[in-house]
Amino acid sequence: MTELKKFETQWGGKTLTISTGKYAEQAHGACLVQYGETVVLATVVMSESAREGVDFFPLMVDYEEKMYAAGRIKGSRFMKREGRAVDEAILTSRFIDRAIRPLFDQSMRNEVQVIVTCLAFDGENDADILGLIGASCALHISQIPWNGPIADIRIGQVDGAWIINPTYEERAKSLLDLAFAGTSENIIMVEAGANEAPEDTVLEAFWYGMENLKEPVALIEKIRQEVGKEKVDLNAPKTDEEKALVIKKEEIAAKARPFIVAQVKELFFGQPQATKTERYQQKTELKKRTEAFLLEQGVDPEEVRYGLDTVIEVLEDEVTREIIENDKRVDGRKITEIRKLVGEVQLLPRVHGSGLFSRGETQVLTVTTLGAPGDEQTMDGMEFMGTKRFFHHYNFPPYSVGEVKPMRGPSRRDIGHGALAEKALAPMIPSKEDFPYTIRLVSETMGSNGSSSMASTCGSTLALMDAGVPIKTPVAGIAMGVATNDKGDWKVLTDIQDLEDGKGGMDFKIAGSREGITAIQMDTKTEGLSREIVEQTFKQAREARMEILDVIQKTIPEPRAEMSPYAPRIITVQIDPAKIGEVIGPGGKMINEIIDTTGVQSIDIEDSGLVMITSIGGEAADKAKAWVERIVKDIEVGEIYKGKVVRLMDFGAFVEILPKKDGMVHVSELAPWRVEKVSDIVKIGDEVNVKVIEIDDKGRVNLSMKQAEGNVYPEKPANAAPSGDRKPYNRDDKKGGFSRFKKPFRK
Numbered sequence: 001m002t003e004l005k006k007f008e009t010q011w012g013g014k015t016l017t018i019s020t021g022k023y024a025e026q027a028h029g030a031c032l033v034q035y036g037e038t039v040v041l042a043t044v045v046m047s048e049s050a051r052e053g054v055d056f057f058p059l060m061v062d063y064e065e066k067m068y069a070a071g072r073i074k075g076s077r078f079m080k081r082e083g084r085a086v087d088e089a090i091l092t093s094r095f096i097d098r099a100i101r102p103l104f105d106q107s108m109r110n111e112v113q114v115i116v117t118c119l120a121f122d123g124e125n126d127a128d129i130l131g132l133i134g135a136s137c138a139l140h141i142s143q144i145p146w147n148g149p150i151a152d153i154r155i156g157q158v159d160g161a162w163i164i165n166p167t168y169e170e171r172a173k174s175l176l177d178l179a180f181a182g183t184s185e186n187i188i189m190v191e192a193g194a195n196e197a198p199e200d201t202v203l204e205a206f207w208y209g210m211e212n213l214k215e216p217v218a219l220i221e222k223i224r225q226e227v228g229k230e231k232v233d234l235n236a237p238k239t240d241e242e243k244a245l246v247i248k249k250e251e252i253a254a255k256a257r258p259f260i261v262a263q264v265k266e267l268f269f270g271q272p273q274a275t276k277t278e279r280y281q282q283k284t285e286l287k288k289r290t291e292a293f294l295l296e297q298g299v300d301p302e303e304v305r306y307g308l309d310t311v312i313e314v315l316e317d318e319v320t321r322e323i324i325e326n327d328k329r330v331d332g333r334k335i336t337e338i339r340k341l342v343g344e345v346q347l348l349p350r351v352h353g354s355g356l357f358s359r360g361e362t363q364v365l366t367v368t369t370l371g372a373p374g375d376e377q378t379m380d381g382m383e384f385m386g387t388k389r390f391f392h393h394y395n396f397p398p399y400s401v402g403e404v405k406p407m408r409g410p411s412r413r414d415i416g417h418g419a420l421a422e423k424a425l426a427p428m429i430p431s432k433e434d435f436p437y438t439i440r441l442v443s444e445t446m447g448s449n450g451s452s453s454m455a456s457t458c459g460s461t462l463a464l465m466d467a468g469v470p471i472k473t474p475v476a477g478i479a480m481g482v483a484t485n486d487k488g489d490w491k492v493l494t495d496i497q498d499l500e501d502g503k504g505g506m507d508f509k510i511a512g513s514r515e516g517i518t519a520i521q522m523d524t525k526t527e528g529l530s531r532e533i534v535e536q537t538f539k540q541a542r543e544a545r546m547e548i549l550d551v552i553q554k555t556i557p558e559p560r561a562e563m564s565p566y567a568p569r570i571i572t573v574q575i576d577p578a579k580i581g582e583v584i585g586p587g588g589k590m591i592n593e594i595i596d597t598t599g600v601q602s603i604d605i606e607d608s609g610l611v612m613i614t615s616i617g618g619e620a621a622d623k624a625k626a627w628v629e630r631i632v633k634d635i636e637v638g639e640i641y642k643g644k645v646v647r648l649m650d651f652g653a654f655v656e657i658l659p660k661k662d663g664m665v666h667v668s669e670l671a672p673w674r675v676e677k678v679s680d681i682v683k684i685g686d687e688v689n690v691k692v693i694e695i696d697d698k699g700r701v702n703l704s705m706k707q708a709e710g711n712v713y714p715e716k717p718a719n720a721a722p723s724g725d726r727k728p729y730n731r732d733d734k735k736g737g738f739s740r741f742k743k744p745f746r747k
Contacts, residue, residue: 002025004019005019005226006018007020007219007222009219011164011212012163012164013164014125016034017033018034018133018219019034020141020227021227027043027044028044028229029139029142029229030042033130033131033137035125036124038118039069039119039120040117042116042137043115043138044113044115044139044144046110050108050109051110057104057107057112058110059101059114060113061094061100061113061115061116062093062115063090063092063127065118066119066382067382069382070121070383072382086380086381088383092128092131094413095132096114096135098523100114100150102524102525103148103527104147108234116131124169136149136220137149137223140223140224140228143229143230145232149217150183151182152179152182153165155178155179155208155209156170157174157175157205164212175201176195176197178205178520179191182210182528184211184214184217188524188526188528189523189524191520192521193424194512194516194518194519196427196515199539202520203534203538248303249309252299253310256290260310260314261318263289264286267282267285267286268282268315268319276361277402279499283311287308291304315499319502320484320502320503320505323491323493323500327491331497335491335493336543336544337494338544339360339361339495339497340358341357341547342357342551343355343357343358343554344555350566351564352567353368353463353465353468353564354366354368355462356446357456361447361449362449363447364452364455365459366442366443366459366462368439368469369439369441369442371614372438372568372604373389373612374614375438376388376389377389389439390438390439391441392440392442393441394414394417394442395442395443395444396411397445420521421453421456424477424511425457427518428473428518429471430469433610436570437469437568443459443460450479450495450496451478451496453477453479453509454477457475457477457511457519458475458548458552460475462552465558465559465560466556468560473514474552476511476512476548476549477510477511477512477545478494478509478544478545480495480507481493481505481508482508483500483505484504484526492533492536494543495544506522507522508520508529513549514546568614568616569618570621572612573625573628574610574611575611576609585660590660591603595624598624602614611628630659631659635657635658635701640690640691643663643687643690644685645682645685645686645687645688646684647684648679651666653665653681655690657703663701663702663703664700664701665702669702669703669704669706669707670705670706671706671716673717673720681714688705689708690704690705691705
């Protein structure tokens with residue numbers, strides 16, 4: 001067993017510790033990362049040989065949450081073992097993947113697997129930051145070729161002060177939650193949420209964070225120097241035959257390139273209004289022409305594929321060159337121009353709200369569903385427990401890009417895009433006190449050619465407003481790209497599509513309102529973005545966002561005043577928390593009786609005493625509300641009630657005046673004359689008006705019918721004496737008095 005070595009640095013007021021050796025020694029690279037009392041294990045392994053038959057780099061990144069890390073056993077009654085990764089773990093896997101992927105040679109075909117496991121979680125320090133640092137270190141000290149290292153950082157701002165890697169409590173108070181990866185010079189991946197943070201503030205957070213990436217990057221470099229393995233060269237030819245093959249490939253590619261360049265100009269820049277499908281057909285035509293050209297040049301048919309392998313590379317290079325040198329895009333747009341925008345609402349019957357947003361060929365339909373408070377999603381992960389009342393789900397069916405694929409549930413990409421739009425809209429959702437509904441958004445991608453995630457953000461804004469959800473203000477989003485070359489030249493592109501998201505590009509998504517930013521997500525196919533590129537991206541993205549918001553607000557200026565007639569209605573009543581038990585009843589008997597009798601959908605009660613009654617019909621909700629109010633009402637002397645006779649005794653009648661609360665009408669208070677027999681005046685089940693005349697020191701309620709107006713009496717007996725001739729009633733009179741539960745004693 002190799003000796004455990006520890007390396008430390010002070011970072012953000014805490015100690016960052018990375019340990020190597022002892023653990024996972026058969027992995028090609030492994031390390032433990034600790035910050036506070038959160039600990040993660042990062043491992044990396046590369047296959048010995050290239051994977052055959054694939055035209056992509058096969059990288060797998062998995063983040064594993066373990067419930068033991070937080071000292072918890074899974075809440076499910078039947079499944080105690082960790083199963084399918086929760087959404088938060090999937091998002092962390094994507095977080096790590098998106099940061100490390102650009103730094104691999106994309107021509108690699110050896111499989112690489114990164115596994116990050118959270119071993120201990122202190123409830124304060126998020127494992128996602130440590131997971132990426134661990135992955136970077138494990139890769140950097142391994143023999144796997146990778147152009148690192150990088151690190152990541154989380155930045156928050158509370159009361160105007162910047163905080164490095166804020167705790168969960170601090171993040172809840174922060175204006176923004178910005179997490180990004182890179183170095184002190186470049187930014188390579190971003191994931192952020194904010195509460196309408198101004199662009200200048202977010203940029204300042206970036207620059208502050210970049211300065212504080214120096215410590216972890218330097219620590220990883222130090223570890224590499226002490227324990228790192230020599231990197232392997234996967235592309236170096238090992239035999240004379242391999243060397244000859246490399247030369248042959250380069251010769252054929254060199255012969256094909258000038259021809260491909262000329263064909264690209266004709267096919268792609270000669271038809272600026274071509275659709276994505278037509279450009280796909282143009283790619284096919286380009287390959288056919290290249291193949292025919294190489295055969296005409298005498299290239300062996302078995303070797304033609306070496307020239308075809310360069311087609312996409314040359315195409316992307318030419319697209320980039322035209323943008324940088326001539327400000328020319330394949331569809332004829334200007335660098336800052338957005339494709340045609342269309343917004344529509346009220347598209348579907350029965351649903352609670354719907355919105356369709358189109359940007360060029362990208363089209364997303366979002367549907368809003370409003371539910372009862374009890375429809376909230378239960379969270380049972382390592383990090384988060386509790387409930388969630390607003391959530392957005394995103395679907396990307398294969399028909400949206402003209403493909404045929406099996407549908408096997410949401411992919412990691414679907415979950416990530418759904419979370420991004422949810423993050424963008426969350427600051428605008430009204431509080432539970434103001435709008436107690438559970439809100440679910442589902443975005444169906446109808447067509448995709450450039451940022452369907454930002455289209456789902458826009459479509460969700462339309463659907464929320466169409467449903468009558470009183471959002472604070474509309475939110476829109478746009479995806480920005482960049483064209484770069486080896487000379488360091490670059491141009492930022494507004495509203496990227498298909499060919500513009502290739503080598504040397506980026507997908508920089510920024511969402512927000514007119515006041516500021518609410519969400520950011522950025523991936524890049526470069527080795528990082530400079531400050532100048534980020535600043536220009538923010539500038540162009542804001543201009544585009546204002547244009548999209550104009551279209552949204554022209555479609556529907558504000559949330560509808562009335563909700564769909566098919567949406568449930570929720571009315572609320574605040575009760576004394578001490579009386580919650582009375583409303584619920586033993587084993588839920590009372591609350592279930594209210595639901596069953598009135599026909600409401602549900603009644604939800606919070607610890608604060610807030611009672612939320614959900615019903616499709618308003619009449620049922622009003623009845624349930626009145627019932628709850630009667631249960632918790634404090635009875636006062638002088639009040640008049642309409643109650644039901646529930647029991648007869650020789651000395652009087654018991655009348656239920658509130659649910660499960662009754663009082664006693666003494667025989668002397670039944671009628672304006674002397675009553676000899678209680679049953680002569682009332683029977684069980686009769687509804688009568690009664691007045692509260694006394695509440696004794698034991699809380700017992702004495703009632704009177706004769707002092708309450710509106711009662712209908714039988715005919716008065718001819719010989720009836722005035723009621724006042726009877727001895728006054730006293731429940732506790734031991735000398736001939738009456739007991740509530742016993743028959744009167746008579747001599």
